[in-house]
Every structure is written in C-alpha cells, then in structure tokens.
Amino acid sequence: MSDDRLYRVSTTWRGNRGSGTSGYRDYDRAVEVEVAGKPVLLGSADKPFRGDPGRWNPEDLLLAALSQCHLLSYLHACVLRGVVVTDYADQASGVMAVQGNGGRFREVVLRPWVTVAEASMVDPADGHRPTLRSLWLIAQGATCAMSHTLRNVSAPDGGPDGWGHGGGGIGSSGRPGRL
Structure with missing residues (x-):
C-alpha cells in the first residue's frame, strides 16, 4: 500500500485586459489559486515583475x-x-x-x-x-x-x-x- 498523497490546486489567470498577452505591459498578473473547500488565494507576480504587491506572489x-x-x-x-x-x-x-x-x-x-x-x-x-x-x-x-x-x-x-x-x-x- 502506497503512502503517496495527491494534492490538487486550480490556478486561473484573471489578468486579460481584452488583448490577452499581446505585449508585456498589456496584461495583469492577477491569478486565483483554489483548493476545494478552502478560501480562494489571490495571487500575482512580485512587483518588479509588474505584479500587484497586495496579492501573494x-x-x-x-x-x-x-x-x-x-x-x-x-x-x-x-x-x-x-x-x-x-x-x-x-x-x-x-x-x-x-x-x-x-x-x-x-x-x-x-x-x-x-x-x-x-x-x-x-x-x-x-x-x-x-x-x-x-x-x-x-x-x-x-x-x-x-x-x-x-x-x-x-x-x-x-x-x-x-x-x-x-x-x-x-x-x-x-x-x-x-x-
């Protein structure tokens, strides 16, 4: 019998401003990270990478x-x-x-x-x-x-x-x- 544990995370990008990734400055780094039964974690890139400093990177x-x-x-x-x-x-x-x-x-x-x-x-x-x-x-x-x-x-x-x-x-x- 295996003691392996399976973990599942759903990560969804929410930063499309209408033109997708047409340019480096044309999209937000907004991300939602979800695990069933837990609050949604709001993520982004770190600020130097054009992210939102108010979100977890x-x-x-x-x-x-x-x-x-x-x-x-x-x-x-x-x-x-x-x-x-x-x-x-x-x-x-x-x-x-x-x-x-x-x-x-x-x-x-x-x-x-x-x-x-x-x-x-x-x-x-x-x-x-x-x-x-x-x-x-x-x-x-x-x-x-x-x-x-x-x-x-x-x-x-x-x-x-x-x-x-x-x-x-x-x-x-x-x-x-x-x-």
Missing part, C-alpha cells in the same frame, strides 16, 4: 510553505522528544538571485522563536536538527541553501525580545543551525 508562497512546514515538523519532533512547546513564531527571509528574465532562491533563513513549558525542555527542544530535517518535507525539494537561526528557546519566564515574545532567558539565542 510565488516567492511569498514558497517562503510561507517552507516556514509553515518547518513549524509543523518542529512541533512534531518536539512531541517525539517529550518537549512541550507553548509558543512558536518565525520571521523567515529568502534571497532570490535574479538571473536574466528569471531567478532562483539562493538562500532561505528561518528565525523561529520558541517557548517551552519547562526549563528542563530547553536543550531537547534545541537538539533535534537531524530528526527535524527528515520530517521537513517541503525543504527536501528545495535547491537553495536552507538554514535556521534559533533566536531563542526559553521557558516562560524569559524577557522581551522586540517581537512581543519572551526571551533573554534560558536557551540558545542566535545559534545558527544548518538543516
């Missing part, structure tokens, strides 16, 4: 997928190690190298901030990168450099960090990790 979506998948994989890895996570926030960034008319992501860095239930859980929460890499399914298909800088793993008594989360307490603030 493919670069945003790739970075969001990597960040969200990392979060969910991290939570699962913590469960396997008996670590209780009570808060998680990430500020991810990606660098895309533009090459001619295209480009590719050169690097993605995730910066998760994690709070665990007890001080005794800090080291186990920070020590499962090999397990995490095997669970981080979306990243396994990425061709750019992937890393994360664990900003802090702390117990609930940490101080402010500028994000509105606890910090400055127990943990591994700012330790980069290659995934």
